[in-house]
Amino acid sequence: MSHQTLVPPRIAAIHDLSGAGKCSLTIALPVLSAMGCEACAMPTALLSTHTGGIPGFTYRDLTDDLPLIASHWASLGLTFDAIYTGFAASASQLSAIGEAVELLRAPTTLVLVDPVMGDLGKLYKTYTPDMVESMRSLCAKSDIITPNLTEAALLLGLPYESLPHSERPLRETLRQLTALGPHCAVITGIPFDDDQIGAISSDGGIITHTAVPGVWHGTGDLFASVTLGAMMAGASFGESVTLAGETTYSAINRTYRNGTDPRFGVHFEAELGKLCQFAAKRREKLG
Numbered sequence: 712m713s714h715q716t717l718v719p720p721r722i723a724a725i726h727d728l729s730g731a732g733k734c735s736l737t738i739a740l741p742v743l744s745a746m747g748c749e750a751c752a753m754p755t756a757l758l759s760t761h762t763g764g765i766p767g768f769t770y771r772d773l774t775d776d777l778p779l780i781a782s783h784w785a786s787l788g789l790t791f792d793a794i795y796t797g798f799a800a801s802a803s804q805l806s807a808i809g810e811a812v813e814l815l816r817a818p819t820t821l822v823l824v825d826p827v828m829g830d831l832g833k834l835y836k837t838y839t840p841d842m843v844e845s846m847r848s849l850c851a852k853s854d855i856i857t858p859n860l861t862e863a864a865l866l867l868g869l870p871y872e873s874l875p876h877s878e879r880p881l882r883e884t885l886r887q888l889t890a891l892g893p894h895c896a897v898i899t900g901i902p903f904d905d906d907q908i909g910a911i912s913s914d915g916g917i918i919t920h921t922a923v924p925g926v927w928h929g930t931g932d933l934f935a936s937v938t939l940g941a942m943m944a945g946a947s948f949g950e951s952v953t954l955a956g957e958t959t960y961s962a963i964n965r966t967y968r969n970g971t972d973p974r975f976g977v978h979f980e981a982e983l984g985k986l987c988q989f990a991a992k993r994r995e996k997l998g
C-alpha cells in the first residue's frame with residue numbers, strides 16, 4: 712500500500728441549494744466528500760424545498776452571482792478536475808452555467824451534465840420549453856450526461872412514448888445522445904419488463920433491479936453524484952455507473968422500508984461508508 716497522500720480531486724458543483732427535501736447540493740456535497748473529493752459549491756438558487764410535489768416552496772434565483780463566483784475562482788487560480796451541473800432555474804441561468812463551465816474548465820477537466828428537466832414523461836413545474844434547447848447546448852459542452860428516460864426524449868426532441876424500453880434499440884438512443892456532444896451517456900429510470908427498472912450506459916453496461924413502488928425524489932442526483940465520485944477515484948465509466956445503480960437502489964429500498972415521506976428524499980446517508988471505502992480502495996490502486 713502506498714503511503715503517499717493524494718490531493719483530493721476538486722469539483723465545481725453547480726446546483727441549487729434546497730434546504731429540505733434532499734436533492735442537488737444536499738446530495739452532491741456529502742457524496743463527493745465521502746468519496747474523497749473537494750466539492751466547491753456554486754449555488755444556482757436557494758429554495759426552502761425542491762419543487763417536486765411540495766407546495767409553497769420559496770425560491771431565490773442566484774443567476775447574477777454565477778459569473779461573479781466563477782471569475783473569483785478563476786482569479787484565485789483554482790483548477791478543477793471536474794465540473795458537475797444539474798437542475799437549473801431558467802434558460803438564461805443555463806447559459807450562465809455554460810459560461811462558468813467554459814471559464815473554469817481545463818483540457819483535462821471532466822464535465823458531467825445531469826440534464827435535470829423532468830420525469831415520468833413530463834417537464835418539472837419550473838421548466839419551460841426554451842430551457843430544453845439551452846440544456847441541449849450545455850450537454851454539447853459535456854463529457855458525460857446522465858438523463859433519465861424523459862430527459863433523453865426531451866434532448867432528442869422525441870415524444871416520451873416513442874423511446875424504446877429494450878436493450879438493442881436503447882443502444883441506438885444512446886448513440887443519438889452521444890452525437891449531441893458528450894463521449895459517454897447513461898440513461899436511468901428505464902422501466903424494463905417484469906417489474907424491472909434500470910439504467911443502460913454507452914460503454915455497454917446495463918443494470919436492472921426490481922422496481923420499488925413510489926416516486927423517489929433526488930435519486931437522479933444521487934446516481935449522478937456517485938457516478939462522478941467513482942470516476943474521480945479512478946473507476947471506469949461502467950464500474951461507476953454500476954456502483955451508482957446499486958447505491959441508488961439500496962437507498963430507495965431503505966427509504967421504502969423506513970416508510971418516510973418519499974418527497975423528502977432517500978436515506979442515502981447509510982451508503983456513505985460504502986462509498987468512502989470504494990473510493991479509498993480505488994485510490995490505493997492509483998497510489
Ligand code: PXL
Pocket residue numbers: 727729734735758760761762763798827835928929930931932
Ligand atoms: O432532483 C432534481 C431537482 C433538483 N432541484 C430542484 C428540484 C428538482 C426536481 O424536482 O425541484 C429544486
